[in-house]
Amino acid sequence: MPVNFASDNAAPVAPKIMAALQRANNGAAPSYGHDGLTRQVEDKLRDLFECDLRAFPVATGTAANVLGISSFSPPYGAVFCHPLAHIDNDECGAPEFYTGGAKLVPVAGADGKIDPRALEEAVLEGGGSVHHVMPSVISITQATECGSVYRPDEIAEIGILAQKHGLALQMDGARFANALAFLNCHPADITWRVGVDVLSFGATKNGAMGVEAVVFFNMEKAREFEFRRKRSAHLFSKMRYLSAQLDAYLEAEYWRELATNANRMAERLADGIRGIPGATICYPVEANIIFAKLPEAALECLAVSNILYHRRANDTDGKIRLVTSWNTTEQDIDALLNVIS
Structure with missing residues (x-):
């Protein structure tokens, strides 16, 4: 059987979430989110973040991101994001489509994080002129596509900048649980307390079958x-099957248990790679993603093994991406290290 390091999307459903789906399948329940599970999920999220909020389950991360962003950006808006952000690379123009034409403006920074100084320069460059798109939203990814994690003070700096210029701050939290497991801080410390208006609260990459929650801290929207x-076709009639996943995910911090294993396995794998002559780790390993450059001999062994991994077509320097999951085991790590050592 193949050993998966290609993506956390390839992992199976976590047992408690699958069991919750089976329980939700007993009998009838009100439709379109009027069921008890959906209300319970929103209450659990209020408890988790210790604030009033609104939460809306959707089926995909793309839907969570683009619908959240479109709530704050007009068609003539500018959405600032990192060049490696999922919304700029992997969502097929969905942000532009659902905002009615807003422009994504990439802002660089080390390790997948937006540089605040570059961000302010970009905001000021065309702001106020009808000949340019209007600065509207800043989107950050937590944990980043490189596997690094924003610290609370880093988000606060961007949040202050957003408030200063009247912009909304959206967080792509597809791997939010992995970031929290690494930081070991309160969820509020990296969201509403530091200026985040709307969060894509991810679960699919961390053991769910397929669900995210769009969490509004800015209640006006x-x-x-x-x-x-509804207009985007993401109001499920049988919403309880989305909410059942989130309900189990949030119960007794199951999300943390799942993410902690993924992070711990990534750290173990990174330590092993560092011991291989000629191998290097490209970015800080702070969540469950590792980018590594491997010697050609190691790549050749990997190519004929049963290990699944990701290598972009334009990466010709030996760089690959390895992603651990909630169900990655020490035996999986050892199997990979044995192949590339």
């Missing part, structure tokens, strides 16, 4: 979002 979700 929540009512409008209900219409956006």
